[in-house]
Amino acid sequence: MLLRIRVSLPDRPGGLGQVARALGALGADILQVTVLEREAGRALDEFTVNWPAAAGEVTDRLSGAPGVRVEGYWPTRELPGSAPDYDVLTQVAADPARGLATLVDALPALCGADWALALADGVVRHASLAAPTAFDLPDPPLRPAARAGADLRLMVLPVAELHIVVARSTGPAFHRAELHRATRITDVVAKLSGRTPETTHP
Known part of the structure; x- marks a missing residue:
């Protein structure tokens, strides 16, 4: 294991x-x-x-x-020595129109998480495997943020009109180093996809 x-x-x-x-x-x-x-x-x-x-x-x-x-x-599914960040960016560069969907699909493996989804106006626009079909995000942050509750540890990444949510049900809260990495790759994907992120680095 x-x-x-x-x-x-x-x-x-x-x-x-x-x-x-x-x-x-x-x-x-x-x-x-x-x-x-x-x-x-x-x-x-x-x-x-x-x-x-x-x-x-x-x-x-x-x-x-x-x-x-x-x-x-x-x-975790991330094998040491692999370069999954670069693999994701290569896929996004090949098909920028699907950039954020590709990112959402990849984030669980990149972040040692269970699932990820993209929300816009409270509606799930894209979801990875195992993600819920509906998700309530009270008080969406304007900047990348990590949150921990009794059942879920979350990262919330604002980009353009969306909020990307990354979640895991076990383990500790997301560390600021994990949040920084996810923010950086999200910013690059947003630029490749022609989105203007509303984020600043934590």
Whole structure:
């Protein structure tokens, strides 16, 4: 099972190695490590791993390492070393008229999310697989924003007359690094598609 695991750990020499050793001892194959932030003596890292056990064991089995806190984990389809952003942009450049629909279809895999959709005036204009056919977005933001509720973690990306919503039901809230990446690719797709985004980068 391919998982992304977000871990908070002490920002000191050997801290990352400690988590890597713990993952190795649990039989996980580490494919990629991304440092999301470092502040106040702690680091926030994301590990992409092949996890051999039941996903529910991640927190229990990793949290035994001193100072380590599992912020969340969720399945991912993005293989480390691939370049899905470029693949999406290539598809959009080949057919700009479908640019935003192509983006909505691709965002779940790009963002480790369950689904994405594009709303205009409260109506779903395009939806990826597994997305609802109707969605209420109270108080749509003017800028890209991440929101977390009891059931869903959302990114909302305003572009032209639309709001693109990206959602996942498990794992932690979208990090600002994820929001920044999604915003950048949305802006590029909007330009290729001839849309004028109403966004500024977070």
